Amino acid sequence: xxxxxxxxxxxxxxxxxxxxxxxxxxxxxxxxxNPLVISPYDxxxxxxxxxxxxxxxxxxxxxxVGGATTIAALKSALSIGADEAILVNEPLLAxxxxxxIAYALAKAIQKAGxxxxxxxxxxxxxxxxxxxxxxxxxxxxxxxxxxxxxIEVRDGQVVVRRVVEDGYELIEAKTPLLAAISSDETNAARxxxxxxxxxxxxxxxxxxxxxxxxxxxxxxxAGAARVAITDVYIPVKESRCExxxxxxxxxxxxxxxxxxRELKLI
Amino acid sequence: xxxxxxxxxxxxxxxxxxxLELLAGARRLKEKLAEPVAAAILGAEVGSYVPxxxxxxxxxxxRTEHPLLEGYQGDAYVIALHQICERAQPTVVLLPGDVxxxxxxxxxxxRLQATFVAExxxxxxxxxxxxxxxxxxxxxxxxxxxxxxxxxxxxxxAKLRTLEPATQEEGQTGEEIRVDVALEVSQLxxxxxxxxxxxxxxxxxxxxxxVVSGGRGVHGPEGFRVLEELAKVLRGAVGASRAATxxxxxxxxxxxxxxxxxxxxxxxxxxxxSGATQHVAGISGSKHIVAVNTDPEAPIFKVxxxxxxxDWKLIATKxxxxxxxxxxxx
Amino acid sequence: MKFGLTEEQRLxxxxxxxxxxxxxxxxxxxxxxxxxxxQKTVKQMGDLGLMGVAIxxxxxxxxxxxxxxxIAMEEIARACASTSVIMSVNNSLIADALYKFGTEAQxxxxxxxxxxxxxxxxxxxxxxxxGSDASAQQTLVARDGDVFVLNGTKNFIxxxxxxxxxxxxxxxxxxLRAKGVCAFxxxxxxxxxxxxxxxxxxxxxxxxxxxxxxxxxRVPADNLLGEVGQGFKIAMVTLDAGRIxxxxxxxxxxxxxxxxxxxYAKERVAFDKPIASFQAIQWMxxxxxxxxxxxxxxxxxxxxxxxxxxxxxxESAMAKLFASETASRAATxxxxxxGGYGYLYDFPAQxxxxxxxxxxxxxxxxxxxxxxxxxxxxx
Numbered sequence: 001x002x003x004x005x006x007x008x009x010x011x012x013x014x015x016x017x018x019x020x021x022x023x024x025x026x027x028x029x030x031x032x033x034n035p036l037v038i039s040p041y042d043x044x045x046x047x048x049x050x051x052x053x054x055x056x057x058x059x060x061x062x063x064x065v066g067g068a069t070t071i072a073a074l075k076s077a078l079s080i081g082a083d084e085a086i087l088v089n090e091p092l093l094a095x096x097x098x099x100x101i102a103y104a105l106a107k108a109i110q111k112a113g114x115x116x117x118x119x120x121x122x123x124x125x126x127x128x129x130x131x132x133x134x135x136x137x138x139x140x141x142x143x144x145x146x147x148x149x150x151i152e153v154r155d156g157q158v159v160v161r162r163v164v165e166d167g168y169e170l171i172e173a174k175t176p177l178l179a180a181i182s183s184d185e186t187n188a189a190r191x192x193x194x195x196x197x198x199x200x201x202x203x204x205x206x207x208x209x210x211x212x213x214x215x216x217x218x219x220x221x222a223g224a225a226r227v228a229i230t231d232v233y234i235p236v237k238e239s240r241c242e243x244x245x246x247x248x249x250x251x252x253x254x255x256x257x258x259x260x261r262e263l264k265l266i
Numbered sequence: 267x268x269x270x271x272x273x274x275x276x277x278x279x280x281x282x283x284x285x286l287e288l289l290a291g292a293r294r295l296k297e298k299l300a301e302p303v304a305a306a307i308l309g310a311e312v313g314s315y316v317p318x319x320x321x322x323x324x325x326x327x328x329r330t331e332h333p334l335l336e337g338y339q340g341d342a343y344v345i346a347l348h349q350i351c352e353r354a355q356p357t358v359v360l361l362p363g364d365v366x367x368x369x370x371x372x373x374x375x376x377r378l379q380a381t382f383v384a385e386x387x388x389x390x391x392x393x394x395x396x397x398x399x400x401x402x403x404x405x406x407x408x409x410x411x412x413x414x415x416x417x418x419x420x421x422x423x424a425k426l427r428t429l430e431p432a433t434q435e436e437g438q439t440g441e442e443i444r445v446d447v448a449l450e451v452s453q454l455x456x457x458x459x460x461x462x463x464x465x466x467x468x469x470x471x472x473x474x475x476x477v478v479s480g481g482r483g484v485h486g487p488e489g490f491r492v493l494e495e496l497a498k499v500l501r502g503a504v505g506a507s508r509a510a511t512x513x514x515x516x517x518x519x520x521x522x523x524x525x526x527x528x529x530x531x532x533x534x535x536x537x538x539x540s541g542a543t544q545h546v547a548g549i550s551g552s553k554h555i556v557a558v559n560t561d562p563e564a565p566i567f568k569v570x571x572x573x574x575x576x577d578w579k580l581i582a583t584k585x586x587x588x589x590x591x592x593x594x595x596x
Numbered sequence: 597m598k599f600g601l602t603e604e605q606r607l608x609x610x611x612x613x614x615x616x617x618x619x620x621x622x623x624x625x626x627x628x629x630x631x632x633x634x635q636k637t638v639k640q641m642g643d644l645g646l647m648g649v650a651i652x653x654x655x656x657x658x659x660x661x662x663x664x665x666x667i668a669m670e671e672i673a674r675a676c677a678s679t680s681v682i683m684s685v686n687n688s689l690i691a692d693a694l695y696k697f698g699t700e701a702q703x704x705x706x707x708x709x710x711x712x713x714x715x716x717x718x719x720x721x722x723x724x725x726x727g728s729d730a731s732a733q734q735t736l737v738a739r740d741g742d743v744f745v746l747n748g749t750k751n752f753i754x755x756x757x758x759x760x761x762x763x764x765x766x767x768x769x770x771x772l773r774a775k776g777v778c779a780f781x782x783x784x785x786x787x788x789x790x791x792x793x794x795x796x797x798x799x800x801x802x803x804x805x806x807x808x809x810x811x812x813x814r815v816p817a818d819n820l821l822g823e824v825g826q827g828f829k830i831a832m833v834t835l836d837a838g839r840i841x842x843x844x845x846x847x848x849x850x851x852x853x854x855x856x857x858x859x860y861a862k863e864r865v866a867f868d869k870p871i872a873s874f875q876a877i878q879w880m881x882x883x884x885x886x887x888x889x890x891x892x893x894x895x896x897x898x899x900x901x902x903x904x905x906x907x908x909x910x911e912s913a914m915a916k917l918f919a920s921e922t923a924s925r926a927a928t929x930x931x932x933x934x935g936g937y938g939y940l941y942d943f944p945a946q947x948x949x950x951x952x953x954x955x956x957x958x959x960x961x962x963x964x965x966x967x968x969x970x971x972x973x974x975x
Contacts, residue, residue, distance in 0.1 A: 013406050017543070017565075018862070020408050029405060035610070041525075075607055098372070098382065123525060127404055129384040134372025143455030144340060146369045149518060159459065163518040164365050165472065165527065167464035173456040182525060185514025191615050194608060194645035194658030194668075201604030226381035230392075230399065231412040239568040241557075249576045253584035256556065256574060261592050265476075265533045265554060266500060 001058035001153070002115040003049045005082065006105055006136070007042040009066050009073035011035075013125035020234070027232040029126065038073050041121025043189035045181040048151055049119055050081035050190070056153055059083050061115075063108050065093060065101055071205055078200035079192035085203070086112060090210045095222025102135030104220060107213040109140065116175040117158065122147055122182045133180040140178070145171055148179040150186055269301040271328070271356035273347065273367070274319055276309070281318050283473060284362035286431035291360055291389075291424055293323045293432060298391050299398070301357055304328060306350050308343060310336035320440040322432040328354060330445040334454065338366045341454045344373045346447045351378055353445065356419055358398070363423045363528070371423045381415035383422040407524055407547030427472065427530035427551040464517040466490075466504035467497050471522070476502030477531045477552075479522060481545075482509035483538020483559060483578055490516050492579060493537060496586050499593070505529065507545045523548040537578040541566025558582070605664055612668045615644065616675035624676035627802035628947050633758050634679050634802055642713010646672070646683060648691045655695065655703055656711035662837075662899035666844040670892070673848025674855070677951035678802025680848060684841035685754050686710060690717030690763050693779070693834045697822040706761060706781060718759035720750040720782075720808060721831050727752075728964050731774040731828055735810060737766035742817045744780060746788070746810040752958070756791055757804035760784050764810070765827050777827035781819040788813030799950030836909055837902060838959050839916035843895040846919035846955040850888045853923070853930035853948045857881060860934055877933060884926045891919035910972035917965035920955035927952040 012035045021030045038046070049060045062077035062085040064070050074085035088108050093100065109118060118140070123130040130146075137144035149168070150161040158173050163182055181187065192200075210217065218224060244259065246252035260266045270292040274285040285305075292303040305324040307315050310333050319327045328350045334342045347370065351359065359374065361367035363385045375382035386400035392414060399414040400422060471477065478497040480490055490504065497504045505522040506515070522529055524544040530551025537558050539545060546569050549555060557570035558578045567573045574581055601609070620637055627634050641647055644658075649665040651657025658664075665687060673680035694707040709715040726732040735748025746766050756762065761783055767776040782789055793807035822830050858881065861872035871877050894915040901908035927949040931938035938945040956962045 013544075017408065020405070022409060027411075029409075037614075072603075072607065072610070075603070076610070079607065079611070099376070125406065128406070128524065129382070130368050131372040131375075131382055131384055134369060135376055135382075138373050138376035144369065144373070145456055147365055162365075163521075164461070165519065166470065167462045167517065167519050169458055169462075170460040171456050172459050177455070182518065183508070183512050184518045185512060188512065191640075191644055192611050193643070194611070194649060194660055194664070195653050197607050197611055198604055198659055201602075201607055226416050227383065228414045228416055229411055230414050232404065232409055234409050237568065241567045241570050241573045243567075243573045243575070249574075249580035250584040252574045252576055253581040254588050256572065256581070257585055257588035257592055259572060260533070260556075260589075263554065266589055266592060 001052070001056055001117070002113065003052060003058050003060045003117045003119060004109050004112060004115045005042070005046050005049045005060060005062050005077070006118065006120045006132075007046065007062055007064045007073060007077055008039045008121070008124050009036050009064060009070045010039045010124060010126040012037045013040065022232050022234060027229055036069055036073070038076060039121050039125040040189075041123060041125070041181055041183065043121075044183045044187045045119040045121050046077055046080055046082065047187045047189045048181055049117075051187070052117070052151060052153065053081060061086065061112055063088065063105065063112065065104055065108075074205050075200045075203070076192065078203055079196040080190060081196075085205045087205055087207045088209075088213070089207050090215070092210055092217060092221050095225060096220050097225035097227050098129050098131035099135050099226065100220040100224050102132050102139055104213065104215060105132070105136055106139035107215055108208060111208070111213060116177070117151070118142070118176065118178040120178070120180050122180040133178060137178040140176070142176045142178055143173045144178045144180075145173060146180040147182045149182055149184040151179060268355060268357045269304055269325070270295045270299070270358045270360060271304045271306055271351065271354050272324070272360045273362065273370075274305045274307045274315065275362060275366070276307070276312070276315055279314075281315060281322065283431055284364060284426055286322055287426060287429040288360045288362060288424055289319075289322045289324065290432035291429045295358060295389070299357060302326060304354055304356065306330060306347065306354075308335045308346055316442050320438045321434045321436070323435070323438070324440055326354075326441045326443060328443050328445050330447055332447050332449050334449050334451065335447070337458065339454055339458065340369055340373070340456060342449055344370055344377065345449055345453060346445075347374050348377045349447050350445055351419075353443070359419065359421045361421065361423045363425045367423045371421055375421040378419055378421065380419040380421045381417055383413060383415060383420060385423050385425045387425045387428045403524075403547055407543035425528060427528040464519050466494050466520070467502070469497075469501070469503040471503045471505050471520070471527050471529055474503035474529070475531050476500045476533045476535075477505050477522070477529050478502055478535045478537070479505040479507065479539060480510055480516075480537045480578075481507035481539030483540075484510060484515070485538070487515040489538075489579060492582050492586075496535070496582055496589070499586055499589050502531070502533075507539045507542070536566055536570070537582055539566055540564045541569060601663070601667075604660075605667060608660065608664045609667045609671060612646070612671040615640075616671045620672060620679050621675035624679075624947070625944070627676060627678050629801075629941070631801045633804065634676070634682070637679055638682055638716070639713065641672075641683060645712070647686045647713035648711025649687055651691050651695055651707065651711040656708035657691065661903045662840060663896055663903060666840055666895050666899040669841050669844035670848040670851065670895075673845040674852045676802070677845065677849050677948075678800050680845045681800055681803050682716070682755060684838065684845055685719060686717050688838035688841040689719035689834055690761070692837050693763055693821065693830055694781075696833065697779070697826070697830050701818065702781065702821065710761065715760040716755060716758055717761045717763065718753050718755040719834075720753045720756070720762045720764040722752045723749060724751050728961055730831060731777070733765060733767040733777050734770065735764070735766040736770070737768055737778055737780070740814070744778075744815045744817060744820065746780065746782070746813040746815060748810050749792075750808040750810070751806075752795075753806050753808050754803050754958075756806035756808055757794060762789070762808075763821065765831055766810075767827075768824060774828040775825055777831070778824050779821040779827040779830045780815050781821055782813065782815050786813055786815065797954075799947070799952075799954060835959055836912050839912035839965075840895060840898050840902065842955060842959045843891065843898065843912070843915035843919040846916075846923035846952070847888060847892045847895055849948055849952045849955070850884070850891065850919070850923040850926035853926040853945070853952070854881070854884050854888060856944055856948070857884065857930045857933045864935075871933075880929050880933060884929055887922040888926065891915070891922045894918055910969055913960070913965040913968040913972075916960065917962050917969070921962060923952040923955050
């Protein structure tokens with residue numbers, strides 16, 4: 001079984017507001033001293049892939065579209081359990097919208113070889129358009145299920161569990177299938193073992209460019225982007241919280257109930 | 267006929283609140299673009315919804331019936347919508363920002379070679395260019411982005427519980443267009459085997475007037491039993507932050523936040539929730555937020571209107587008592 | 597001369613930092629306040645290879661180098677000093693000793709489980725009458741057929757309560773002093789090996805510090821580590837390497853002190869300004885940062901020398917001396933910067949202050965380190 005996991009390296013989304021700044025020129029977050037990490041749901045996707053590998057002996061390939069810094073994220077993926085990693089580092093991809101990125105990813109996946117499952121995070125920890133998985137499925141013309149938390153393989157059939165508004169669904173799918181992964185208690189990203197980090201550090205990661213993938217340059221880059229991002233700003237919020245006091249928690253709770261009654265909320 | 271096309275969804279024999287929010291959005295777009303509003307309704311038998319759609323502002327309804335459209339299946343819906351759009355030639359397609367809409371949006375945009383806009387909370391016409399522009403949250407709710415589609419059509423998902431739902435008006439009518447979709451089982455790449463409901467109090471999170479929610483500070487699944495009791499007393503729904511669902515204390519479908527549900531209740535009670543921006547993004551439509559947390563520095567206090575620093579369990583337990591009393595006496 | 601970390605060292609640091617922030621730091625307050633041994637964390641660390649960082653993989657370790665060990669120690673200590681000491685004792689004082697001096701049978705039997713975290717070790721050298729003067733061993737050992745019999749008391753033994761295995765030092769003849777000392781691997785549960793007291797300490801509350809009694813404790817001859825009379829050398833070589841771990845731990849505590857000071861200085865407002873805008877605070881922060889950086893570089897250099905198989909006695913002593921005194925200074929300044937809040941248990945400054953202090957004392961006091969350095973320079 002062959003699994004491809006698409007990962008994106010982003011600025012750590014857990015940084016506090018005080019360290020979150022937007023560059024008005026590029027209209028993107030400033031990295032500053034903030035570390036770069038694998039986008040959280042992509043890490044869950046990697047975990048699902050590695051669990052399937054441990055259970056069914058699958059081969060896992062991690063692919064990322066990025067730059068020089070992305071090598072560290074791919075090495076991290078290798079140390080967590082991916083067998084191979086590929087970087088698509090093509091300057092002409094800069095400014096691409098989600099369709100452009102999905103197109104490049106699709107070409108890379110096709111070049112990497114036949115696969116049964118393609119896993120991505122359900123949304124990225126930064127821009128979060130939630131669009132790349134859908135576009136990727138269309139490019140590859142394969143089945144697609146979003147918000148998948150668990151994947152089972154039974155007798156060559158893939159059954160996924162996906163979260164919906166009022167519960168979850170079990171869906172049977174033909175392969176190849178693209179599943180966009182969301183988190184639950186079974187797919188928390190594992191920490192890499194130190195010895196695996198050592199081994200991964202030694203591995204070579206191929207870097208592919210537009211020419212290697214045969215990319216149609218008309219479909220990538222800022223020129224092909226269908227959406228123009230005209231502004232990104234941090235909204236100023238006014239906050240006014242009425243703190244309820246009391247000598248005991250019970251007193252505070254009683255006062256809260258009274259206040260809610262006053263506001264006609266209960 | 268150019269215009270706005272809304273994907274209308276139904277539940278238990280009624281139009282969903284999502285559909286009404288989209289229709290309201292479409293009507294606003296009508297004012298800006300001076301183009302009619304159309305609704306697409308998909309299912310096995312959907313005739314009864316047509317007059318409701320007219321009453322809520324649709325000028326046209328694309329009535330699309332096919333046995334394979336009973337219940338959402340990704341391939342079937344995208345094929346059907348594609349065919350509807352080929353007929354309707356909309357300028358803007360509005361989809362709900364729910365699991366279905368988020369899946370469909372990019373797929374439909376691809377097939378229509380349209381611009382895709384994700385999860386907008388507002389839109390307007392840019393004064394300078396005269397083009398439509400959308401505002402959306404990004405960076406986990408920390409920032410706002412303003413985006414302008416460079417080309418039409420536009421397929422956009424609307425963040426739910428942000429727009430005010432459309433109201434019903436008497437005597438409205440419109441044009442019903444029946445669409446025969448060409449759709450076969452062999453085109454469907456996935457199949458639903460089973461659906462499992464996981465609602466706590468039986469009240470839908472998206473519709474509830476009161477939501478009781480728990481986070482990391484609840485420290486385990488047992489704590490949620492207390493919150494469920496409070497929700498029952500208040501006749502509300504129970505939700506959770508991502509910390510609680512990731513830990514497996516409650517099902518993932520209870521998650522409120524950027525990845526999970528958006529809610530806009532009259533009253534949102536947050537117990538042991540720190541207030542990370544991606545959670546706050548899911549509750550921004552709430553009219554009143556009450557926060558209970560042991561940490562006075564917790565970011566949730568910056569968005570709440572009422573706050574208590576204290577042990578969530580003692581407070582929730584006492585609150586159940588106090589509310590029962592108040593409700594008895596009234 | 598290259599100052600940068602290698603790629604694997606950087607990836608290492610990222611992983612350990614992430615682990616420390618998510619798994620170790622959240623428990624640090626509770627570990628300190630309630631004196632709990634962080635059992636779950638220690639197991640996780642074992643699984644990840646943190647309990648035998650520089651031990652080769654064929655012996656259960658992570659197969660990394662000593663610079664990686666120093667990095668890992670610093671990151672864990674930054675999150676929780678107690679947890680880091682559990683890690684350093686296992687790594688430096690036991691696993692390292694076994695790796696250097698153990699027979700193949702001993703390595704198979706003990707090193708593999710120790711390095712992979714399945715067994716926990718402790719180092720029993722100190723006695724009521726033998727601290728800095730380690731060669732004044734009073735614990736006696738006598739041969740009885742194919743068994744050694746131990747009699748004596750050890751004190752200040754870190755991890756003794758939770759350890760599965762102890763590296764115990766004893767002498768065949770007291771007047772021989774250093775020349776008579778032998779090292780033994782004693783399994784917990786061996787009859788005659790009892791913990792007589794668990795000390796109450798100022799800091800490092802998550803680890804146990806015990807008085808241990810050996811009464812006719814019979815240890816198989818196969819459990820002698822190295823040769824008879826080689827024990828003192830084993831102890832000294834091991835402590836030499838252990839200094840790198842403690843230096844790294846001290847750097848971690850000092851860094852934590854700087855972290856909380858930076859955060860507090862930006863948030864705390866006095867006279868209508870954040871206190872970070874006052875020169876007095878800025879100078880304190882600058883001084884802390886300079887010393888931490890210097891301590892870190894001294895530590896890495898000692899680790900690097902060890903990796904190269906070069907002598908590092910002087911450099912380890914310098915690193916341990918400077919880093920531990922830096923940790924105390926940094927923690928004191930951090931407490932001062934926090935003002936009244938620094939004195940409250942609710943805030944972390946006081947824990948760092950208490951945890952830092954021992955680094956100037958254990959595994960060779962600062963006074964001993966100075967003697968070692970001077971000896972290296974004068975001879």
